[in-house]
Amino acid sequence: MKRPAGMSNQALEFIRTASTKASWQEKIILLEFVSGLRMPDIVASEFDLSPVMKNEYTRLLIERDSGKPIDLIIGKKPFLDFEVNIEDGVFIPRPETEELVENTLIRLPKDPQIIVEIGTGTGVISLALARKFKDARIFSTDISSRAVALAKRNAEHLGLSDAINFFEADLIHFSGSEILKGKVNLLISNPPYIPSSRIPHLDDEVRLYDPPLALDGMDDGCSVVRRILDLSIDYLSPDGLVSLEIDGLIEKPLNSYLSQSTLEFKKGVDIRGNLRFLYASLHENSFSIQ
Template sequence: MTTLDHMMAHLRNYFMHGNIEDPMAEARILVGGIMGLTRTDFITKAEDHIPLEHEIAIHDAAGRRVRGEPVYRILGKRGFYGLELKISDETLDPRPDTEVLVDLVLDLLEGRRNESLDILDLGIGTGAVCLVLLSELPNARGTGTDLAQGALDTAAGNAALNGLASRFGTVRSNWFADLSGRYDVIVSNPPYIRSDVIPTLDREVREHDPMLALDGGTDGLDAYRAIAKGAARFLKPAGLIAVETGFDQKDSVRNIFEQAGFDAVAAAKDYAGNDRAQAFKIKN
């Protein structure tokens, strides 16, 4: 049996030679996820021996990481805005930048947080955006759509995991095709990468993220056109629509929505200072 401290030193060296960008941080995420450790535990339990079953699991997971599998996919879960979310083969691994979309929506809903709002999340994935909104808006109800049944199942499971199942439901739909009713808020983190860029993405993304959630068509804007074209019929009069975008798509996406009868009302940058989210309302 090996100690936690010895295991961390071994993994740091193994990941360094495996060209992992931040070897110590990834070792901490991997070991912490498998063993259920906090950051403090890595100090206070440094000399504790690791149980054999955890040692075996860590070595297996470390090999997968060096072969290119993302650390959170190995763990099968990730924290997002205070929620724990399970990840599946048919969902994206929710990135921290997407929290910017959540913040933008919550800022625009300031003063309405206790209302009985109806929220629609197009391309639900893990449920990250919608479920965080439900956790922050105690009287809201959410609906998530996706083409991938596996994503719908994952989102429903995450709703149950976080005590939100009674206010969340799913519909298998190609954007608005199988939906009815109207919503106070429509959100989406749609596929927005140009088709010709997909082969150049990092190995972790192109080999492990679902193509359905990545490929935005020839110019990366297909999803925005579909959403903008259909959204007005599903928004309540004072409704809000907010989308995540690629770092260089702000003007293009704004133009698509404006031509479809919307006014831009807000935008937000991600933690690296890149344009990342926009919100719109129907023109008066």
């Protein structure tokens, strides 16, 4: 391994041997976090780790070796073109949800005036939409008080506190939500969609560090998805769109539900070609892209 210019041999050797599980990229991320410097600045300077930095660096690597996600260790997560704070007990955003937002934007027939997000978590979906649609009224809910508090802090950090109304609520059941019936142009969610029987078999980084409420879609994985779609019939505007993140694991029970619904549906795949998205509307011509 070539020594970066400016980094001492002692620092490089300490970093190289400090962990048996963390990747080199993860070690660099933690080095930047502990030092408060970006790698180009580290390379350009005569950098060495102080004893305090070594202790902190070692502590964080032990956390990573235990399986704790790197983003959760540093408490931050990039999402599209911005960054949010993350913390224990709140779902960590994934790249698939970035795809959900991007694919939703190209399917909207027009700029939405009223947006509802269910299960906001860190707030990334609503924050991305607020940055895109500055005149939209956005209502974001989560059943977790901890998630709502974090989403509010992220909105404040990005200067979007006035753009989003956050509620601790189940689905759309918050005070005053009745006035939104028939007016919602976009209802978007990354709901829990993993069948309960699959939860014990998830990767440790998901099973141990994401909150169960954000993962467990109950017996067949479709419980919350069905509830959202049922509610959407009353809340969507005539040209409104539902956009959901889902998984191929629930395709069979989902198809059974869709065959009996009055909604119009289209499915979408992620960048890997896996079933990942479900779009619904009251009328087929509400879809911008067929």
